[in-house]
Amino acid sequence: MRDLSKDHELLSLNTATVRKQWRLDTIIDECARRGIRAIAPWRDQVAAVGLDVIARQLRDTGIGLSGYCRGGFFPAPDAAGLAAALEDNRRAVDEAKTLDAPCLVLVVGSLPGALQGKPAYTDIARARNEVRDGIAAALEYARAVGMPLAIEPLHPMQAAERACINTLEHALDLCDELDPGRSGMLGVAVDVYHVWWDPKLHQQIRRAGEDRLLAYHVCDWLAPTRDLLNDRGMMGDGVVELKTIRREMEAAGYAGLCEVEIFSEDWWSRPGGDVLDTCIQRHRSVV
Template sequence: MPDPQLSMNLATVRNGSSFAQMIDDCLRHGVTAISPWRDQVAAVGLAEAVRIVKANGLRVTGLCRGGMFPADTAAGRQASIDDNLRAIDEAAALGADCLVLVVGGLPGSSKDIAGARAMVADGIAAVLPHARAARVPLAIEPLHPMYAADRACVNTIDQALDMAGQLGDGVGVAIDVYHVWWDPNLAAAIARAGRDRRIYAHHICDWLVPTTDMLLDRGMMGDGVIDLKAIRAMVEAAGYHGPQEVEIFSCDNWWKRPGDEVVRTCIERFESVC
C-alpha cells in the first residue's frame, strides 16, 4: 500500500482519461486521496463526481482552482467573484480540505502590480464570508515570479501570509515546491506559516534542468533539482503533517503515458525520493 500521506492531483494524470478512469488508476494502486480540477469535475458533472468520491471513500485534499480575481472592469471583477462563489460550493460538495487559489496577474494592459494585488485581496474578502459559512478554507498558492504578470501576482509564501493575515481566519497558503523552492527566505517563511497555522496544502513535483516550458514541463520527483526531503522536513517541523499532493504538468512526457504507469511511478518516487 502507498504512503497514506500521498495524494494525487488529477492534473498529473491529465492524459485524456475520464474522471472515473483517473480514479480507477489511483484506486488500483491504493491511492485514496485526490485533488481534482474544476474542469475535470465539470466534464463528469458535479453530482457524479461527488458520487464517485463518496462511493470510494476518497479524501479530496483540495479543489483546483479558484482565484483569477484581477480584471480591468468592475463587471470582470464581479464575474470572477461569482465564479469563486461557485467554486466554493463545488469544494463544499466534494468535501475538499481547501479551495486552492491561483490569484491572477495583471489585468488587461496594466503595469500596476500593487493594484493587482489589491484586487486579489478585495476579491478574496468578497467571497470569504461564503467560504467560512461553507467551511471551505481558501489556500492562496504563491506562484513562481515568472507567472507574476499573467497567472499570479502573489509570488512568495510571505506575500501570501501577509494577505492572509489581513483577511483573517479561513485563509492560508498552499506550498507548492515548484513555485517556492528558489526562495532564499523559504525556511523562515514556512516556519512563519506554521506559527500562523496557515499551511493548508503541500504540492510536490520537481524542477527540470533545462525546463523547456515554464508551465507544462514539470518533472517527476527525483528528476530535477528540488531538495524535496528538506522542504518536507521544513513543512513538518512547522506542524503540517497532512498529505503531499503530486501535481505534475507535463504535456510532452507524463501526460502521454498511461495513468496506471504514472500513478505507479509517483508512488515509487514518493517512497524513494520524498
C-alpha cells in the same frame, strides 16, 4: 519526520498529472485500484463528468480530497468583471463543499487578459489590490459555508498572467491582513515547484505554522527547464531538495498529505498507469 517508505497512505494525486490520459472518473477508478486514497481534482475535469457524479464516485470508492483546484483570478478591467470573478469563486467554494474538500486552492490571477496576450492594463499594483479585495470578499462567503481558502504563490515567471502573489511571504502577509486571528479559514498551499528557490522559504514555512499550512504540492524542477508551464519534473528527476522542504513543513506542524502535481508534456505522453505507478514509487523513495 514521517516515514513514507513503507506505503503511500500520505500520497494524494493532483489530477492534472494524468489529465491528458484519462477523464476524471477513470482517474478515480485507477487511483482506487492502486490504493491512492486522495486526489485534488480540477473544476473543468469535474464539470466534464458532472459534479454530482464525481461526488457519488468519491463516496463509493472511499477516496477523499487534499484540495480543490481552483479559485482565484480575481483581477478584471472593470466592475462587472470583478463581480463576475467573485461570483465564480463563490461557485468554486460551493463545489469544493459538495466534494468535501479540505480547502479551495486560489491561483489569484494578475494582469487581466495577459494569458491571451492582450493585457487590459499593466499596473501590477492595481492587480494586487484587486486580488486582496477579491480574497477578502471570497473569504467572507467561504467562512459562511466553512470552506478554508489556500493562497498558492506562483513562481515569479508567472507573475504577469497567472498570479501576482509570488512568494510565501507575500501570501502570508495577506493572510495576516485578512485573517489576523488565524482562524484556519485562510492559509497557503505550498507548491515546491513555485517556491523551492526562495531564500526565505524555510523561515516563512515556520512563520506559517500549522494553522496556515493547508496544502503541500510536490514535483521537481528540471535543469534546464524547457517550458515555463508544462515541463515539471517527476520527483527525484530535478534539483529540488524535497526531503529538506518536507522536514520543514512537518516541523512547522503540517500533518497533511503530499500532493503530486505534475504539468508535463513528457509525462502526459506516457501511459497513465505507468505515471501513477512511478508517482507511488517516487513518493516512497524521494518525497
